[in-house]
Amino acid sequence: MTDLLYTGIEDDLRASVRDVLGDKAPWTSVLAGTEKDDPYDAALWRAIAAGLGCAGLPVPEDLGGAGATWRETAVVMEELGRFAAPVPFLTSAVVATAALMAAGERDLLARLAAGERVAVLAVPFSAAPGDEAAAAVQEDGGALTGEVTSVADGTAADVLLVPAAGGLYAVDAADARRTAVTSLDMTRRLADVAFSAAPARRVADGTGAVRAALMTGAAMLASEQLGLAERCLDDTVAYVKTRYQFGRPIGSYQGLKHRLADLWTSITQARAVARHAASCVAAGDADTPIAVAVAQAHCSETALKAAEECVQMHGGIGFTWEHPAHLYLKRAKADAIALGTPDRHRAALASLVDLPPA
Incomplete structure (x- = not known):
């Protein structure tokens, strides 16, 4: 039977994250940030991802992470939800990290775990588990062409992980055209992402x-x-x-x-x-x-x-x-x-x- 109780380590982690958020992300600061053009709060992200090491919680130690589990990551997510924190934690430290762990990719995963890079999976934010990926992006000779709409934190990404041609590709965000779109939740902004013969590196085969x-x-x-x-x-x-x-x-x-x-x-x-x-x-x-x-x-x-x-x-x-x-x-x-x-x-x-x- 699954133990649903929080462990002492999880309680300590929660206290640390809440202290940082209480200091750096009071609701007045979050509200002020919604009126700026910055896609996320970079200082808060550094404090959470690198300062506390939360970006690498589920990543094994030999891959540059903390060697914890997704249970500890879930505690961080609770606190980020409590503050509506404007950071790309869900998109980078969870979704992109999970994709790279499943792919067995090491170098980029280590940089995400250290909070040095922000990666985003280039799929519509409404995409549900089990969805069949639409052929929005085509691959030709190691280059990607196509467009994906409503990508969460698309403008915050340094690297885009793009499903195409039966695999997953890493693309430098500078090689994509990203257009911010009106987002209901201005603490997690959406963008349309377009590729035109963008250089890409295959990091995984299949859709797993x-x-x-x-x-x-x-x-x-x-x-x-x-x-x-x-x-x-x-x-x-x-x-x-x-x-x-x-x-x-x-x-x-x-x-x-x-x-x-x-x-x-x-x-x-x-x-x-x-x-x-x-x-x-x-x-x-x-x-x-x-x-x-x-x-x-x-x-x-x-x-x-x-x-x-x-x-x-x-x-x-x-x-x-x-x-x-x-x-x-x-x-x-x-x-x-x-x-x-x-x-x-x-x-x-x-x-x-x-x-x-x-």
Whole structure:
């Protein structure tokens, strides 16, 4: 049976990451960053990826990493979700790293683990585990031509990992044309990426590396959604205890108590399924596809509900630009679309457990 409890090492890691984020990524700084052209917070990324060594957590020590597992990485994802941190951790330290680990690539993987480079898998951010990759990019004589739309952190990447011609190719981002597109979540920006005879190096054959990357990414995304939902609940409970109407705190009204209790229950369930998914990925468990589908189907909706309740229960201030609730809501909505919608994961789950169609 999978142990869903956090270990002492994981608790210490969480405390360290939360300290750094609390110091370098208060919501006022995150909000200010959304109005800048920078694709991510470079100083925060250096502190998390290199300073704390979080970028290399799941990478074996002989490949330049910390030799931990995806369970520890999931703890980092929870904290990044809690702060809606504008760093390419999901795209580089999770998805691209998982692809390179599955491919057996060493040199680029070591540089990602050290936080020296940012790599991004060039697939639409909505791509779900198990999706058949569209023939968007063609390979000819070691050069790639084509376009991929809505790539998360596409403008932040130093290296693009591009599925093409039945394999995975590494392309220097400077050899691609990247066009920023309007993103709902301005803390994780999207870009269209085009290649015109771009020099490429083949790093993997087949589609296994891409499948492993998307599966791992979906599992870790559930932990980000968990952290975001917990932050929304904590902020909302703190607010309703101090906001008075008609001479009493609004948190004393039964209707709000029931809504918060229901949300707490959903988040507790989200913690269980997210931890299970992370543990399955870490162990290479055969039930990983089922665990990930369950986690994404539940955590996506829970995070979105928590963000909506955060906005609603903060009343007028919750709808303003000067309050962080909109940052959480945008991240939650974007995450619910990313790496497969809840409906797509439920459909995948039905297929995995042989449920008949409705």
